[in-house]
Amino acid sequence: MLRSIIAVTAGVLLGVTVVIFGAFVVTQMTPDLSGLNSLPIANKFGVIGVWFAGAFLGAATASVAGRRWAPASWVVAATMALFAVSNFAADPAPLWMAALTLSGVALGGWIAVKATS
Numbered sequence: 001m002l003r004s005i006i007a008v009t010a011g012v013l014l015g016v017t018v019v020i021f022g023a024f025v026v027t028q029m030t031p032d033l034s035g036l037n038s039l040p041i042a043n044k045f046g047v048i049g050v051w052f053a054g055a056f057l058g059a060a061t062a063s064v065a066g067r068r069w070a071p072a073s074w075v076v077a078a079t080m081a082l083f084a085v086s087n088f089a090a091d092p093a094p095l096w097m098a099a100l101t102l103s104g105v106a107l108g109g110w111i112a113v114k115a116t117s
Helices: 001-025 041-063 070-090 095-117
Strands: none
Touching: 001 041, 001 070, 041 070, 041 095, 070 095
């Protein structure tokens, strides 16, 4: 049980770290930033890719640290999805971007489960 808690915690921390630093890099490519709506389309897809990468790496970490226990990966993916929803609530983005981000987070979690099982 403790191993699973540590695995989920490590996965969430890694996933959030990837998203924070990756989104920072992607958004700093644009000199004028006043929110996600002001980003060019390529940068918006970059942010979506960063969320996918964070969810995948976090879920894979949880799966490996939790001895290939798939629910640990899904908890990390669900937590990342909740973080994405809170991010889009705080900084509104186009609906298609929010939908693709949530789809990417789910896909990242699914791929991590399949890749580590």
